[in-house]
Amino acid sequence: MRIAIVNDMVMAVEALRRVLLHARGHELAWIARDGAEAVERCAQDTPDLVLMDLVMPEMDGVEATRRIMARNPCAIVVVTASVNGSSSKVFEAMGAGALDAVNTPTFELPGTPGGPDALLGKIQTINRLLGTDLRKRPHPAPPLAPKPPSPSPRPRLVVIGASAGGPAALAKILSQLPADFGAAILVVQHVDSQFVEGLAHWLDYQTELSVRLVREGDEPQPGTVLLAGTEQHLVFTSPTQVGYSALPLDCTYRPSIDVLFNSAEEFWHGDIVGTLLTGMGKDGATGLKALHNAGHHTIVQDRTTCAVYGMPKAAVELKAASEILPLEKIAPRLMNLLLHPARRNGRH
Numbered sequence: 001m002r003i004a005i006v007n008d009m010v011m012a013v014e015a016l017r018r019v020l021l022h023a024r025g026h027e028l029a030w031i032a033r034d035g036a037e038a039v040e041r042c043a044q045d046t047p048d049l050v051l052m053d054l055v056m057p058e059m060d061g062v063e064a065t066r067r068i069m070a071r072n073p074c075a076i077v078v079v080t081a082s083v084n085g086s087s088s089k090v091f092e093a094m095g096a097g098a099l100d101a102v103n104t105p106t107f108e109l110p111g112t113p114g115g116p117d118a119l120l121g122k123i124q125t126i127n128r129l130l131g132t133d134l135r136k137r138p139h140p141a142p143p144l145a146p147k148p149p150s151p152s153p154r155p156r157l158v159v160i161g162a163s164a165g166g167p168a169a170l171a172k173i174l175s176q177l178p179a180d181f182g183a184a185i186l187v188v189q190h191v192d193s194q195f196v197e198g199l200a201h202w203l204d205y206q207t208e209l210s211v212r213l214v215r216e217g218d219e220p221q222p223g224t225v226l227l228a229g230t231e232q233h234l235v236f237t238s239p240t241q242v243g244y245s246a247l248p249l250d251c252t253y254r255p256s257i258d259v260l261f262n263s264a265e266e267f268w269h270g271d272i273v274g275t276l277l278t279g280m281g282k283d284g285a286t287g288l289k290a291l292h293n294a295g296h297h298t299i300v301q302d303r304t305t306c307a308v309y310g311m312p313k314a315a316v317e318l319k320a321a322s323e324i325l326p327l328e329k330i331a332p333r334l335m336n337l338l339l340h341p342a343r344r345n346g347r348h
């Protein structure tokens with residue numbers, strides 16, 4: 001891959017440049033000193049990957065990410081002095097389309113704290129994912145006719161998968177759902193495990209629902225959003241409980257959206273709505289297809305509102321979508337599909 005560095009700190013740039021020396025098969029495309037320069041350089045010479053700082057003069061990393069993804073999309077990883085100390089900015093950047101975030105490496109050797117291992121791992125993962133070309137955004141196929149919601153009183157579950165651009169998309173959906181939303185919600189968001197707890201707290205502030213990380217043995221309940229919180233897969237361990245599993249091992253993303261969707265289809269004895277949001281790659285597409293084939297309703301975010309039209313595109317191509325919706329219409333559709341018990345009983 002051709003990798004660009006965006007950072008105004010000379011020491012940080014040098015540390016990142018040295019990391020690339022350890023990343024075999026990759027080369028330094030260019031260096032920009034602030035967000036505005038990065039946007040201009042991307043327009044002239046779009047790299048495969050941008051290592052983006054957050055705090056810079058002229059234009060910060062969040063706005064630069066937003067403009068690059070709108071004009072010349074490419075993979076972006078936030079590289080900042082402290083991911084945990086800048087969590088809100090990190091989630092804003094991921095909402096704008098950044099794939100991941102990592103602390104700026106120091107000059108330590110590989111295998112030591114502060115060394116390049118974390119960043120090298122992310123570069124390797126993105127290299128595997130770049131089979132999906134972010135610079136091509138074809139129009140989605142016409143949406144399939146939506147299936148009518150089932151009036152069955154069986155327990156209801158919403159499973160959501162998201163990647164690049166996901167934090168902002170999740171916040172948008174969850175902020176529109178009321179506290180008495182009549183279904184449990186399980187979420188897999190591709191995010192580094194070191195700041196997934198911060199993401200849960202951030203999302204909890206965006207919604208009337210309760211948002212927290214999954215604990216082993218949790219039982220999904222209406223009004224609660226359970227977010228995958230480790231690098232193991234989020235799975236059902238019984239028809240009523242969830243937990244974590246190391247298997248399958250051969251997944252590019254851990255946790256995997258496909259694994260959650262397939263597990264829900266196998267174990268959950270009730271109605272499911274599968275929802276696949278913005279993201280790079282194909283994770284979630286085959287799992288959504290399994291839900292669709294089993295008769296469950298499936299929703300895919302449309303191309304125009306996706307920060308990265310990768311996972312939704314893969315799902316559309318598999319004909320896994322019951323319907324394709326812009327982001328702002330997904331929450332109202334969920335409420336329409338999964339009516340509140342109080343309203344079903346005639347109370348207001």
